[in-house]
Amino acid sequence: MNSESPVAISTQALQRMPYYLQYLKQLQGDGVKLIAAPAIAEALGLNEIQVRKDFAAVSTAKGKPKTGFIVQNLIDNMEEFLGYHNVDDAVLVGVGSLGRALLSYQGFDQCGMHIVAAFDSNGSLIGGEVNRKKILPVTKLSEMCRRMNIHIGIIAVPENQAQMVCDQLVAGGVLAIWNFAPTHLFAPKNILVKNENMAASLALLSKHLKERIESE
Amino acid sequence: MNSESPVAISTQALQRMPYYLQYLKQLQGDGVKLIAAPAIAEALGLNEIQVRKDFAAVSTAKGKPKTGFIVQNLIDNMEEFLGYHNVDDAVLVGVGSLGRALLSYQGFDQCGMHIVAAFDSNGSLIGGEVNRKKILPVTKLSEMCRRMNIHIGIIAVPENQAQMVCDQLVAGGVLAIWNFAPTHLFAPKNILVKNENMAASLALLSKHLKERIESE
DNA sequence: TAGATTGTTAATCGATTAACAATC
DNA sequence: TAGATTGTTAATCGATTAACAATC
Numbered sequence: 001m002n003s004e005s006p007v008a009i010s011t012q013a014l015q016r017m018p019y020y021l022q023y024l025k026q027l028q029g030d031g032v033k034l035i036a037a038p039a040i041a042e043a044l045g046l047n048e049i050q051v052r053k054d055f056a057a058v059s060t061a062k063g064k065p066k067t068g069f070i071v072q073n074l075i076d077n078m079e080e081f082l083g084y085h086n087v088d089d090a091v092l093v094g095v096g097s098l099g100r101a102l103l104s105y106q107g108f109d110q111c112g113m114h115i116v117a118a119f120d121s122n123g124s125l126i127g128g129e130v131n132r133k134k135i136l137p138v139t140k141l142s143e144m145c146r147r148m149n150i151h152i153g154i155i156a157v158p159e160n161q162a163q164m165v166c167d168q169l170v171a172g173g174v175l176a177i178w179n180f181a182p183t184h185l186f187a188p189k190n191i192l193v194k195n196e197n198m199a200a201s202l203a204l205l206s207k208h209l210k211e212r213i214e215s216e
Numbered sequence: 217m218n219s220e221s222p223v224a225i226s227t228q229a230l231q232r233m234p235y236y237l238q239y240l241k242q243l244q245g246d247g248v249k250l251i252a253a254p255a256i257a258e259a260l261g262l263n264e265i266q267v268r269k270d271f272a273a274v275s276t277a278k279g280k281p282k283t284g285f286i287v288q289n290l291i292d293n294m295e296e297f298l299g300y301h302n303v304d305d306a307v308l309v310g311v312g313s314l315g316r317a318l319l320s321y322q323g324f325d326q327c328g329m330h331i332v333a334a335f336d337s338n339g340s341l342i343g344g345e346v347n348r349k350k351i352l353p354v355t356k357l358s359e360m361c362r363r364m365n366i367h368i369g370i371i372a373v374p375e376n377q378a379q380m381v382c383d384q385l386v387a388g389g390v391l392a393i394w395n396f397a398p399t400h401l402f403a404p405k406n407i408l409v410k411n412e413n414m415a416a417s418l419a420l421l422s423k424h425l426k427e428r429i430e431s432e
Numbered sequence: 433t434a435g436a437t438t439g440t441t442a443a444t445c446g447a448t449t450a451a452c453a454a455t456c
Numbered sequence: 457t458a459g460a461t462t463g464t465t466a467a468t469c470g471a472t473t474a475a476c477a478a479t480c
Contacts, residue, residue, distance in 0.1 A: 010446070010447060010448095011420065011446095011447095012446090012447065012448090013447090014419055014420055014423055015413075015416040015417070015419055015420060016416075017416075017419050018398060018413060018415035018416050018418075018419050019398075019399075019400055019413070019416070021415075022375065022398055022399055022415075023399075023400070036460085036461065036462090037461075037462080038460090038461075043400070044400045045400055045402070047448070047449065048461095049448080049449060049450075049463095050447090050448065050449075052461090052462070052463065052464095053448090053463085053464090056462095056463065056464090062462080062463080063461075063462055063463085064455085064456065064461085064462075065454080065455045065456045065460070065461045065462045065463095066455080066456050066459080066460050066461055066462085067456075067460095067461080067462095068461075068462090081423070082419050082422050082423050082426070083422040083423055083425060083426030084422060086426065086429070088421075088422070088425050097316065097317040097320035097321065098317045098321070100313065100317065101313040101314045101316065101317035104313035105313065105314070105414075107398075107414075107415070108414075108418065111415050111418040111419070111422065112418065112422040112425075113418055113421070113422065151425050151429075152421060152425070159238065175424070175425055175428055176421045176424055176425055178417065178418075178421060182234060182235075182238055182323075183235070183238055183239075184235055184239070184259070184260045184261055186261070190428075192420070192421060192424040194417050194420050194421055196414075196417055197231075197234060197235070198321075198323075198324075198412075199234035199237075199238075199323070199327050200231040200232075200233075200234050200235070201231075201394065201410050201412055202234075202324065202327040202328065202329055202394075203230050203231055203233050203234050203298050203327070204227065204230055204231060204408070204410050205304075205329070205368060205392045205394060205408065205410055206298050206299040206300060206304070206327065206328035206329065207230055207297070207298050207299055208391070208392055208408040209299060209304050209328075209367050209368070209391055209392055210298070210299030210302065212391055212406075213302070213367075226470070226471060226472095227470095227471095228470090228471065228472090229471090252436085252437065252438090253437075253438080254436090254437075263472070263473065264437095265439095265472080265473060265474075266471090266472065266473080268437090268438070268439070268440095269439085269440090269472090272438095272439065272440090278438080278439080279437075279438055279439080280437085280438075280479085280480065281436070281437045281438045281439095281478080281479045281480045282435080282436050282437055282438085282479080282480050283436095283437080283438095283480075284437075284438090
């Protein structure tokens, strides 16, 4: 494994990349051409050695002592590394309030994902559209995934329907699932399931506040 | 630190709690009274030793060999541990499509957070409401936070406004910030900032797909 | 009793941070 | 040159998993 990447990269490092990209693009917008690792570390609240390692894992060009890295190069290398250049088609299942928000979000295309259609089981929604994406009946889900060669399935349905939707996405041949339902999903090992569980984040906030307030 | 909890708990363990809770409540709904760690591990795709350790960290009652744990006890212990019983008031800033979705979500109250109001800078939104939450001018943000004793600030504004909003929330005395803007925020060390960066999750998906597709 | 499950101590694994020589 | 910054190897830290005795 990792045949194409000379240096292995951790999951954590991977998820720092979008923060680097956001800041690097901001610098670029301000006309900055060069940037050093310590400056980025400072701006993003990270350790500078960590930044250097992360850059080493994705950068084709080496940094120059006393100078740093070429902003444009880093942006290109990161986007290439993350696969933002070859956009994957996605479908979204569950057109509730969260589903609508995701369908309306403009930034996914720049991150290598394009939502082509939405699915729902509610007959009154079917045939409508949100942000120019048609809402189709969920009964057609796996067939459409296969026909359109969809790679990503986004699950935004209630938790009791999530596993069923997951199964159909897998049957439709998707390779990755982005799960917004607050439940564990079973999927074949070669399918990546990324959970986005608000309750898990809230647990962190709630516990922090409980401790702060109790310690008074 | 950790004076009230006999066993220290990791951030990771904390974020697993909502998954346990979800499953335990499902069991309870099915009339199941007792559950063993290996069964839960199986259902949630976790290691059974990890489950036992997580339970040991929050449970007041010990598990019984050959029997397991009392479902009701675990639910109570976890909710108490996470602070779901004492609900914290929150405000949301930025009534775009994501902000609306968050305002409409019904599950936060059960997780110890209650959104009392929303703020926006767009005059045409002010005075309106979403899911019975009034939309107020962002100019009143810190004053209102202080007056209403708000503990949590939710940031759902564009990235270029996020730091300014963060500063005002801090000025208003909030203790924790839930940041949906894809940018790093600077805040005092005693304020918890939890980032919810969709781009970071997408990076994981995009990279996985790039590798899968390249390896064909 | 026998066997499944518990709780805890030790070992492993992965990620971060420190130390330091190389270089512009 | 001197000093800042780079890249890499070693040390530390945190979390997970393994090993195992205790117990119902």
